[in-house]
Amino acid sequence: MVRRIAVGIVLLVVIILVGCEDSTTTITTTALSFQSLEGTWFFPDQAGYTEISAFVAPDDATTGMADIGWTDGTYSYWCYGDGSYADSVLTGTYSYNREDSSEANLDTSGLDLSIQITFTLDENNRLSFSCSGDGPLDGKTFSNGILQPIS
Helix, strand or coil, X not given: CHHHHHHXXXXXXXXXXXXXXXXCCCCCCCCCCHHHHCEEEEECCECCEEEEEEEEEECXXXXXXXXXXXXXXXXXXXXXXXXXXXXXXXXXXXXXXXEECCCCCCCEEEEEEEEEEEEEECCCCCEEEEEEECHHHCCCEEEEEEEXXXX
């Protein structure tokens, strides 16, 4: 009798486990349309940077521009550029201005630097992007950007 109960319990557990759906989450990456990124995005302070923002404006489905700004200590950066857009990546050139608010006043700028910016949106429509290329944008990654309403 005990044996039948044990076998019954084992069978019941097997049936329950077989009937359960796989609860693992699969993250799929799909290319974002450039138009879905259009607007001004504000980012929380991160990695020692403050006042982080990005403005994205498509010309059409495959070209457009991005302006990215942030503050790092006494330095304020403003990077502006354009290029071609495919598979969530903007590839092009940009120029920048760096203003130094300290007494040293070490302002600088650069023109026509190469850049690739990869954009992603999470399930909460928070923007992240990572940059590779030349100049101050190289290696920058910012996340949790919130699209600002048009007023």
